[in-house]
Amino acid sequence: MLTPQVKCYELLTLTVLTIVKTTKMESLGNHPIIVIGLIEEKAELPCYITSIQKDDIPTLVFWYKDNITKPIYTLDARRRSLVRARHSSVFMTSRVRFVTDTKPALLMFSSLNSDDQGSYRCRADFIHARTRYTDSILKVIEPPKKPVIRDQNGKILRSLIGPYNEGDSLLVICEVEGGVPSPNVSWWRESVLLDDTFKIIKAGTVTNELLIPSLQRHDLMAAYSCRVSIYNLTSSFSSTVTVDMNFRPLAVRIEKEQAILKAGKTTKLECQAIGSRPAAVVTWWKDGRSLRNVKSSNSVDGNVTTSILTFKPSILDNNKTLICKAQNPLIRNVVLKDEINLNIH
Template sequence: MDTRDGVDTHWSDPSTLGARASFRTSTMPALLVLTKIRPEDSGQYRCRVDFIKSPTKNTRLNLTVLIPPERLVILDQDGEEVHGGVLGPFDEGTKINLTCVAIGGRPTARVSWWQSHALLANSEARASTTVTLQRDMYPATLTCQAVTDPSLAPLSENITVDMNSGRATELVCQAVGARPHPTISWWKGATRLHTVRDKVSPDGNITSSILTLMPSVEDSGRVISCRSVQQNLKHSLKLGANLDPNSIMEGSDVYLDCSGVMVKGSGGVLVSRQSLVLQHVSRERGGDYVCINRCALVAKVLPSARPEGKLSIFSVMSTQTP
């Protein structure tokens, strides 16, 4: 504005501010008004006042135009941009590295990572964070924010880290020492599970049951159990009139009696009672016990006449196994 000729003259450089700048003298103090601010309007402005009889005065000020970032870019651990706002799925316990980069903006934006209201990382222009995925985090939502100035609303971007669900896993239950091999069943609470396969070791001593389970979020905290049942022992054992099978346990003393068995008739055959004692019986001693009585008999037979008048003499060796 120039009033040296007594007439107010307004002028603005068309190559810089042009019609977007005006000078108001009706206010106190006078104002330079800029409209439709652009990034290139940033810089130092100088107000110069020339007096007729006084020295010229200059006042300087800096104008900073705040520019929010154009966008935020989220990179995974391989440096690849994450699209769609979802990353994964990952297994529980996996460590993931995420980087958030603010594109554009002036002054340089402050970038930060947040999980709910917890600050994870904070840096200029770009921020990186490492997160170890835990079950209680599911679904894990992380937020990247970029702020150029407190007077401006932050630019934010959310990303959901997906964790594996519906993935099959195998559980193994083994029964050792049961003969014949038992029946193993799997249960989830009171519900029986049927996605099972069984196998028996070559020596028959170990029965393994493998459950294929596809857990879901609803299974968190549920109890999975296996049960072993010996189908061949539905009823009490009957091993003898004086034997209580329920009292035979590992570490017990077991007495087995063997009584005589009549062979070739009972006349003149007497067998004395014999006992077998097993002290501190262990499971390795389980099995079949057989009482055997071997006898060798040599008998000379008197000659007898056959109808043809021939004479035969027999020598007999007899072995008995009752």
């Protein structure tokens, strides 16, 4: 019965998962080891040269690639020890060497190129035991360029974007050039996947569009990241934008404790606007005219604006309406107001 075993080879910053099925035979069967490496970086292909018989040693090791009948690399230990064995490489340069003092032994590439991709077979002959084979598939990744984020007009967006008004739609387009094989492009908000439906718009260019139909308050300073991955391995290639926003006021109210006023006596009325970003502009109105004797202050976080009106009513103001208006100057046509009827004694 086959026993699944999971083995992991660490290649630079890439973790490569390989599944090997162990049997009683010397061959590893029809399940090649998948090794993934970055172009111009290092990679290692395993070769099992340990005999299942005690005190047996390998005498010859051959490496074959694809359908090439002649070995691309040979180790000859028939007349000498394994440490002093003769190495020869027919088709490869000095950037490839075979190391036997590791378990398993490794065919090591110092710098991968695209021609290295393919199927490999390591054949190990022993003094007594049957020949043992190790099959590998080497996939060479050519990383893409860093993702570029654009708006609907094609303008490149970086870092902090906006500010957008509450309720606005947001369209961001991630564009990735290059990469072999063609990369996957996805949008994330922190650790949450939002969209992984990308498309190829031209040879070598992949895009993914993210549409937020209506920005809400919880989208303030939200970080949206475009990530690139190949073979389900997430690389370090990503770009992120953070959304800045403007908020309309949520509420405005006049403190009505002093609603009963005395004619000819100066008094102060207070009005508060809450929820605006940036701080709201608060104005006072009577008979359609703006009142000027006003002082305003904002809370530390800018969320609350307090306006104090110094007012000296006359008997003619009795039963007139006093209005306090609050507006974010960056958001047009959104004005909140509160009003009181003046009761002058």
